[in-house]
Amino acid sequence: MPHILAAEPAPLTIDPATTALVVIDMQRDFLEPGGFGESLGNDVSLLQAAVPPIRAVLTAARGAGLLVVHTREGHKPDLSDAPPAKLERGEPSARIGAPGPMGRILIRGEPGHGIVPALAPMRGEVVIDKPGKGAFYATDLGAVLAARRIATLLVCGVTTEVCVHTTIREGNDRGYRCVAVGDGCASYFPEFHRVGLAMIAAQGGIFGWVASSAAVIAALSGTS
Numbered sequence: 001m002p003h004i005l006a007a008e009p010a011p012l013t014i015d016p017a018t019t020a021l022v023v024i025d026m027q028r029d030f031l032e033p034g035g036f037g038e039s040l041g042n043d044v045s046l047l048q049a050a051v052p053p054i055r056a057v058l059t060a061a062r063g064a065g066l067l068v069v070h071t072r073e074g075h076k077p078d079l080s081d082a083p084p085a086k087l088e089r090g091e092p093s094a095r096i097g098a099p100g101p102m103g104r105i106l107i108r109g110e111p112g113h114g115i116v117p118a119l120a121p122m123r124g125e126v127v128i129d130k131p132g133k134g135a136f137y138a139t140d141l142g143a144v145l146a147a148r149r150i151a152t153l154l155v156c157g158v159t160t161e162v163c164v165h166t167t168i169r170e171g172n173d174r175g176y177r178c179v180a181v182g183d184g185c186a187s188y189f190p191e192f193h194r195v196g197l198a199m200i201a202a203q204g205g206i207f208g209w210v211a212s213s214a215a216v217i218a219a220l221s222g223t224s
């Protein structure tokens, strides 16, 4: 049954049968010290703010029977899926593939590549490994969504202005109605987070909508 979701710039109707929750890159490499995020010079503690709202939205999405998709950014151990332009940035000792306290940085199968325990995928949920910032690039996300006739994506995760933004832009161009769950996103730069969300909803929702986790939960539980 369709529900009304309060959002910016305007409310929209969502049908749980054709809506997916997409949780972007809530990995130890971005959220914990010693991973990729910290290797880039960031204060990784800033991303913790998104964890409780995502947990709450995950619970609501599971209860409403939504398709739940988790993504992980990372590369094959031989780095064959990582373009040199991505690898050559940063100090050599802290680049993608370098050893760190959570294993090789941003490499599939290493401890740092895993999703934080608080948001661990449940059995049956889709986990998409992506080599880029967008979740559609070089993945089978599009096929997964098409098989379920998904029309609307509720997108949360990190970081707001990098992988969340890229995924919403990709999804918008592919015809999906993309809703950023605002407090379920976070950035190492609070200003980028704020402006990143504003950019989505500006101009009449130029490439999507922005809703709060509370509004998403209310819509999914039928109380809005």
Ligand code: TIU
Residues within 6 Å of the ligand: 024, 025, 030, 037, 040, 073, 133, 158, 159, 160, 162, 163, 164, 188
């Ligand atoms: N550095 C940064 O802000 N983000 C990334 O490198 N990847 C994601 O956003 N997942």
